[in-house]
Structures are given as structure tokens and as C-alpha cells.
Ligand code: FAD
């Protein structure tokens with residue numbers, strides 16, 4: 001048994017970042033992790049392995065579609081799936097080991113095993129009970145099940161199984177046109193699978209600016225993905241290496257089936273709280289099964305905090321990290337703060353899709369007067385040179401004050417470009433502030449500046 005100032009349960013981006021910050025602030029800190037490796041969903045079976053496969057499959061796409069035009073001749077590379085899996089795993093290993101190094105460097109103790117909280121101030125791992133003045137629950141999330149869909153992680157898989165399929169499937173059905181379905185669906189489409197995405201709603205990526213969402217779907221169709229929209233999946237059943245997916249069209253209730261050799265269920269994730277003992281502790285939960293917290297990430301039980309996917313808000317690694325740092329600051333008696341209105345979201349397909357702040361839909365619903373500054377990557381010299389002219393930047397600003405309210409980008413490096421808008425929003429900048437900032441030429445970020453110019457007297461290159 002050891003005494004700590006803080007014990008954090010879970011070493012995902014919420015937990016490990018919080019642990020490092022707690023230690024930096026002089027608190028005696030331990031982090032409990034049940035997996036064999038640190039880093040949580042994100043590093044082991046989420047952000048990192050999926051981005052490795054997205055990168056590798058995008059390189060193949062470039063070789064197949066753009067190399068010859070640039071004068072790069074020769075046979076296109078073929079897919080060595082087991083080597084691609086090794087590359088993905090080595091990326092994961094480097095990152096998870098990196099967290100181990102950071103724990104040692106910052107003197108964070110890694111307690112190996114699954115934690116329970118027998119009472120406030122105590123954390124039990126195996127037979128050992130540790131005491132902690134403060135406990136932070138950062139136990140993350142797991143794939144949400146869907147009635148009628150039996151997961152075997154071989155043929156009918158969640159994102160975890162989809163990262164390690166035995167081979168590239170010939171036909172893949174993706175249930176749900178959200179972030180996971182579109183990222184992993186586009187990986188397999190680029191690797192040669194015939195991918196059909198079945199979505200309950202009549203549009204993809206719910207919550208996204210609808211103009212971007214429509215453009216995104218058109219681009220994915222051009223890349224070979226097929227969409228069945230307005231379809232409620234009834235069942236998915238596997239027999240040996242084949243699967244059958246049955247869905248009903250919501251428009252006429254007609255029933256249809258699709259055959260596939262892999263089915264990916266990606267209809268959302270839910271908080272993971274198994275085995276923590278929250279019921280016995282009497283920790284208040286939201287009606288969506290998340291741990292309820294106040295604006296200091298305190299739960300209803302004194303001395304117990306919660307952060308990341310296990311609480312309300314977007315299930316994103318960087319949101320979990322920010323909460324992890326802020327909760328650590330609170331525990332150390334400082335001011336911890338997260339600006340939830342400036343949390344970017346990125347989909348790492350090609351092109352990337354990124355957003356921050358309000359959409360046109362949310363502004364209309366709030367009755368707020370706004371203006372739109374839009375600029376196509378077709379007017380951006382760098383994008384044209386790099387075969388990346390598809391897409392646009394759309395900046396939303398208050399009609400009267402010109403203050404930036406949101407930004408939506410579909411195009412090259414969107415996930416990096418969005419951050420200059422995030423910084424601008426943090427500083428309460430106007431579109432004119434962005435427009436008057438010198439941007440290097442030739443860069444993709446000139447498109448952001450042009451969108452800002454479009455909020456005023458007009459862009460130059462359009
Ligand atoms: P997690 O990362 O889920 O970590 C929780 C950890 O707690 C786990 O390791 C678990 O083993 C451990 N744990 C749980 N209970 C206990 C216990 N009782 N005792 C000990 N340990 C316990 N987000 C992005 O921002 N960008 C992306 O590109 C992105 N890509 C993704 C791709 C996929 C395929 C998936 C599935 C998710 C992706 N996400 C992405 C979401 C991101 O992974 C999560 O938002 C993030 O990991 C949440 O962090 P967390 O710290 O709250 O929890």
C-alpha cells in the first residue's frame with residue numbers, strides 16, 4: 001500500500017497527460033492501467049494505429065493516381081498487408097513506450113492492473129489498496145453495441161478488429177457514416193475493398209456544417225465508396241468468413257441485404273466504467289451513462305474527479321488531454337480551464353475535414369446574424385501544384401462585429417490549418433485580424449487568409 005496525492009485511473013490521453021501535469025505541479029502521482037501498455041484507446045487501438053493505416057493507404061493512392069503525372073514512372077507499389085500491420089504496430093509501440101519514458105522522467109508511478117474504488121480516498125488494484133487524497137477517473141470509452149449485430153472481432157468487427165483484419169477484405173460493409181466508419185472505410189477502399197457505408201440519417205457526419213458534409217460525401221463517392229442513406233440496420237450475421245447485413249430503408253420500410261467478408265460497426269462509443277464500483281460509491285451519472293461532473297471536473301463524491309470520454313462532450317483525445325491538465329491544475333489549487341467552444345474536430349481522410357466553433361446551422365438556430373467568407377483551394381497555388389485543389393475554407397464571422405465564430409475546412413492539411421483559426425478565436429479576433437496577418441506564399445494557409453478576406457472586401461485570388 002502506498003499513499004499518493006493523486007491516483008489516476010486510466011492512461012489514455014486524459015489520464016497520462018493529467019498524471020504528468022500533476023507530477024509537474026509537485027503532487028505525488030500514480031496512474032493505474034489495466035492494459036499491457038500505456039496510452040489508452042488513442043495510442044493502442046484508436047488515433048495512432050488508424051492514422052498509420054490512413055497514411056500508408058494514402059501513399060498508395062498517390063502512387064497509383066498522381067505519380068505518373070509528376071514524371072515518376074514505374075510499377076505502382078502493391079500491398080504487403082502483413083508489413084503494413086508491422087509498420088502500424090511499430091508506430092503504436094514507439095508511442096506507448098514514449099509514455100512509459102515520460103512517466104519515469106516525471107516520476108509518475110505506473111500501477112499495473114484494473115482498479116476499483118472501494119471508497120473515496122482508496123484505490124484497489126489486485127490485492128493492494130492504495131490511498132489517494134484525490135482520484136481522477138479517466139477510464140475512457142468502448143464501442144457501443146447495436147441490437148442484432150453480433151461482434152466476433154474477426155468478420156463482424158468494431159474499430160479494434162478493423163485495425164487488425166487478417167486480410168484486406170474484398171467487400172466491406174460499414175455501419176454508420178461517422179468519423180470511424182469514414183476513416184477506416186476509406187483506408188480499405190484505397191487498399192482495394194468494395195466499401196458500402198450504411199447510414200441511418202440522410203447525411204453523413206452528423207453535427208458537421210451541412211455544406212461541408214455534402215461536399216465530403218461527394219468526394220468519398222468519387223473515391224469509390226458507396227453510400228446507402230436513411231437505412232436502419234436490423235442485423236449483421238457471420239457464417240465462417242462471410243457476413244450478411246440486413247437493413248430497412250426508412251423511406252418505404254423495404255428490407256434489403258448486403259453480403260460482405262468484413263463488417264465494421266461504427267455507430268458510436270459509450271463511456272467505460274465497468275468494475276470501478278461507481279454504483280456503490282453513489283457517483284451521479286447523466287442519463288446518457290456518463291459520469292456527471294461540475295466545472296472543476298469534480299464528481300458528486302468529494303475527492304473524486306472524472307475527465308475524458310467517460311464524461312460529457314466530444315469523445316476526442318485533445319479534449320481529454322485539456323481536461324486532464326485542467327483537473328490537475330484544480331487539484332493543485334490553481335485555475336484549470338477548458339474553453340469548450342474552441343475544440344477543433346478533424347477527420348483524417350484525404351482530403352482532411354476540420355472544424356471549430358459554430359456551424360451555419362447552429363447560428364441560424366440561435367438567430368444570430370453572421371457572414372460567410374469562403375475560398376476554394378482551386379485558387380491556391382500550392383494546392384493546385386499538389387493535386388489538392390478540391391475543397392474549400394469557410395469562415396463564419398459575426399455580421400456586426402466581424403468576430404470569428406467558426407471555421408470549416410475540407411481540403412489539404414485541414415487538420416493543421418484549423419489551428420490558426422482556433423488561436424484567433426481564443427484571442428477574440430475578427431476576420432479582418434486574420435486577413436491582415438501576413439501569410440507565407442505558397443502555403444495552404446493562404447486559403448484561410450483568403451476566406452478571411454472574403455468576409456470583408458473580397459478575396460484576391462478568386
Ligand atoms: P481512453 O483513451 O479510452 O483510455 C482509457 C484507459 O483506461 C484505457 O487504456 C483502459 O484500459 C483504462 N482503464 C479503464 N478502466 C480501468 C480500470 N478500472 N483500471 C485500470 N485501467 C482502466 N480522437 C482524436 O482526437 N483524434 C483521432 O484521430 C481519433 N481517432 C480515433 C480512432 C479510433 C479508431 C477510435 C476508437 C477513437 C479515436 N479517437 C480519436 C478518440 C480517442 O481515442 C478518445 O477520445 C480518447 O482516447 C479518450 O481518452 P481517455 O483518456 O478519456 O480514454
Ligand code: NAI
Pocket residue numbers: 146175176177178179180181183198199200201204205206231232233265266267268269314315316345346347348
Ligand atoms: P459517430 O458518432 O462519429 O458516428 C456514428 C454514425 O452512425 C452516425 O452517423 C449515426 O447517425 C450512425 N448510426 C447510428 N445508429 C445507426 C444504425 N442503427 N444504422 C446505421 N447508422 C447508424 O461514431 P463513431 O464513428 O463510432 O466514432 C465514435 C467516436 O470516436 C466519435 O465520437 C469520435 O469523436 C471518436 N473518433 C474521433 C476521430 C477523430 O477525431 N478523427 C476518429 C475516430 C473516432
